[in-house]
Amino acid sequence: MNLFKTKSFAIDLGNDNTLLTDKENILLSQASYIVFDRENNSVKAVGNDAYTIFEKSHYNLKTVKPLVRGVIADYESASRMIREMVSKIYARSTRLRGFDTIISGVPYSTTEVERRALRDTLDQFNARKSFLLFEPLAAAMGMGLNIREPDGKMIVDIGGGITEIVVISLSGIAVFQSSRVAGDIFNEEIQDFFRRHHGMSIGLRTAEQIKIQVGAVMNDIVNPPAPMMVRGKDILEGIPVNRQTDHKEIAEVLNKSITSIEESIVQTLETCPPELAGDIYSNGIYVTGGGALLRGLKERLETTIGLKTHIDQHPLLSVTKGISKTLSDPSKFKSILV
Structure with missing residues (x-):
């Protein structure tokens, strides 16, 4: 039976984004979100489609971010999210046969219980071999560094x-x-700043966009980005409002x-x-x-x-590239796979 398990993949299960690769190419890059129907618990959206619904859905739809602080916080949601993402790449016949090798990144700071949750999530794919790789090691390899010397x-x-x-x-x-x-804290601090200093409520998605478009850690930078108009809700009056922000303001927020x-x-x-x-x-x-x-x-x-x-x-790709390298020859990297 193992002779028919010819497919292998690597997964970078990130706090905000999940990437799936084979030995050479990135097969999928999607937001780490999933949406369920509250009535029958069916999956309504996953990945980027689910992220577009985040903070905009009605009661019948429940948006879940399965990972918190870099580890699985909701096992069932994480398991179904990964299953849906894998199904976008591999045919049902391949998934039924199972896979040869699966390698997933994992933060070095995780506990054995947290690693066990990730291993259990990967077990659903019936792989002949599955391994975990600490993300700092994967990142170093992805940057082209020689970690063996x-x-x-x-x-x-x-x-x-x-x-x-x-x-x-x-x-x-x-x-x-x-x-x-890390990134989630940056977003929360931006959100809190607009609430306290501008009397304005913004969502985490908006805070993320602010960080991407004008995020900085110094006032004097090369090629500063243009100021950004932020849309939100006035806390006192409850009406939509606009406020302009720039990289200098965000640098102070993130200091x-x-x-x-x-x-x-x-x-x-x-x-x-x-x-x-x-x-x-x-x-x-x-x-x-x-x-x-x-x-x-x-x-x-x-x-x-x-x-x-x-x-x-x-x-954003260093960990993914590092895991993909180990997938090309797992026996060569046996000493760093857990």
Whole structure:
């Protein structure tokens, strides 16, 4: 029976986006959302279609974001979301036969219980072999770094639900620090700022768009974005209102969170063995994840931390590319698969 299981895929189950790949190509990239009918619990939308409904649906539709802070918070919803996404790529006959190998990324900070939930979610696909790969290792591989050599490399992965800071050497994680300050917190802070300073209520989707269009961590940046008009609801009068914002205002909003991430980087360096610290001084810091797209981050970190900072050119894809590399030859990467 295993002879018929020829298909394999890798999954980057992100807090905000889920990507499915084979050994070479990205097969699917969708928002990590699913919509259910409250009456019969049937699936009405998944992925990007579900995200467009988020914060705009009526009572009969329930929009669920199965992952919170980077881990599965709703097992049933996560399982059905992944099943629906896989069904968009593979025919029913393939899904019934099962798969050869499935590899999924997972945050290094997860507990064994949280990893078990992810493994159980993957079990529905009847794969001959399934593995987990810690996302900081995958990100480093996706950025083209050699994680096998005895040379310390610091990875700062600012994701949607969690920021992980690790020092990698000899295919392992020598020093680790995690923080809940990440993309979701950025959105909540933007939302809170408009409520307190403008008397205006905005949704999390709008906060996300503000972060994408004018998000920055410094006032003086190269090629600043144009100011953005924000639509929301006046808290006192309950009527629609518009307010203009720009990158300088958002940089002030995010300052506290970015300072917290900087402090976590410094704490990681303080606990790092001297020889690895010397490597990091030479190699610099590698930043990836959606948070790496904030304007001015490279310049700010180089100023505050005092180390050369490398911003990943494709920060939303580094983990995915790393997992895909291991899928091409799992036996070669056996030492880092769990």
